[in-house]
Amino acid sequence: MKNWLLLFLLTSGSVYYSFGQAINTTSDKNQKIIAEIKRLMDYELKLVLHQDTTAMEQFYPDDMVVTNPFNQFIDKRKVMERVKSDIIKYTSYEKKVDYFHVEGENTVVVIGSEVVVPTTDANRTDAGKIVNRRFTEVWMKRGKDWKKVVRHANNIIN
Numbered sequence: 001m002k003n004w005l006l007l008f009l010l011t012s013g014s015v016y017y018s019f020g021q022a023i024n025t026t027s028d029k030n031q032k033i034i035a036e037i038k039r040l041m042d043y044e045l046k047l048v049l050h051q052d053t054t055a056m057e058q059f060y061p062d063d064m065v066v067t068n069p070f071n072q073f074i075d076k077r078k079v080m081e082r083v084k085s086d087i088i089k090y091t092s093y094e095k096k097v098d099y100f101h102v103e104g105e106n107t108v109v110v111i112g113s114e115v116v117v118p119t120t121d122a123n124r125t126d127a128g129k130i131v132n133r134r135f136t137e138v139w140m141k142r143g144k145d146w147k148k149v150v151r152h153a154n155n156i157i158n
Contacts (some may be wrong), residue, residue, distance in 0.1 A: 049093060087122065089118060096114070112134075113132065
């Protein structure tokens with residue numbers, strides 16, 4: 001088990017990453033896989049913050065599924081509808097990764113926490129409020145590309 005911390009701030013939008021414990025990452029191959037997943041997560045956050053539905057259509061695989069913080073099980077089509085209807089619309093997005101697990105050569109599980117702030121004009125009841133979440137994602141290699149195929153996120157109620 002290796003502990004490490006990497007912090008960086010993106011210049012477009014307010015995004016903050018904190019990468020904590022890395023599990024099952026001893027090999028150079030696993031380190032390269034995790035670096036690629038981090039790069040894709042960074043890119044995805046930029047797409048979400050900019051509501052870039054054209055790029056999101058290409059980024060997400062057609063069979064992606066999400067259990068969202070509203071207790072709904074939705075697919076890619078519904079995710080895109082939610083972005084277009086300003087439900088998924090944020091002023092900031094902080095993500096802390098607690099755990100990476102590389103399984104074989106084609107599966108990565110990522111677990112962590114998020115703090116998002118929906119814009120004040122977002123089409124949701126928590127618009128403008130700070131929302132804390134936990135998340136789990138499953139990424140799979142499809143051909144030469146890594147794709148997020150499963151996401152589960154739930155709000156933390158204090």
